[in-house]
Amino acid sequence: MIELQGLTKRFGGLVAVDSLTLEVRPGEVYGFLGPNGAGKTTTVKLLSGLLQPTSGTARIAGFDIVTDTLEAKRRLGLVPDEPFVYPKLTGAEFLRFVGDLHSVDEARQRRRIPELLEMFELQDRGGELVEAYSHGMRQKLVLASILLHEPKALLLDEPLVGLDPKSARLAKEIFRTLASRGCAIFMCTHVLDIAERLCDRIGIMIGGRLKAAGTVEELRRQASCEGSLEDAFLSLTGGSEVAALLRHL
Secondary structure (H helix, E strand, O other): OEEEEEEEEEEOOEEEEEEEEEEEOOOOEEEEEOOOOOOHHHHHHHHOOOOOOOEEEEEEOOEEOOOOHHHHHHOEEEEOOOOOOOOOOEHHHHHHHHHHHOOOOHHHHHHHHHHHHHHOOOOOOOOOEHHHOOHHHHHHHHHHHHHHHOOOEEEEEOOOOOOOHHHHHHHHHHHHHHHHOOOEEEEEOOOHHHHHHHOOEEEEEEOOEEEEEEOHHHHHHHOOOOOOHHHHHHHHHOHHHHHHHHOOO
């Protein structure tokens, strides 16, 4: 459902993403981990069509994000770390706007929009301008818009940032439900506990390259580590450097 082949992005002399090849199958949650500056957000922007690749290809449901942009985006949902919503629309208007963009029929919009606002506890704020929403409320509004148009593939970049514990729990259940319905989910996160519990497979990026990939158990074997995903991650990305830095405390 999500396919990357030799995907590369250069900014001048900097190679932010270097020949990345991977796939996410329908119904799979794929965790994408790495230290700051590893190329995770750049990869999400390439997959969503916000950046053009230097070389290589990215496909959503078989459609190339560069040459078949509209068809790919019709099947795609994006939850960025910094939710972009139009501040001069109300919450309900934003959902109607997204529904129209994705050709959701009017009868479904009339039924689902009030349900989704209630699900995310925004029913009393749906008539207010989004500019008055907190970060967490905007994130919930973006999540509601995803459920309205039911994408075949979903890109998540730190999707739980700014959410309160109850909303974060709801979001995780939503992701599990979407995956059970066949949605392919590609999730960038720094929260390794969430990745360990939620993801079917995980890829670890370092310096724009895919360092390791597999299930949590496969990553433990690659790292020669019997501990948690965090232990395996630190081993694969420089855990010895962390130990050295702690000696200065």
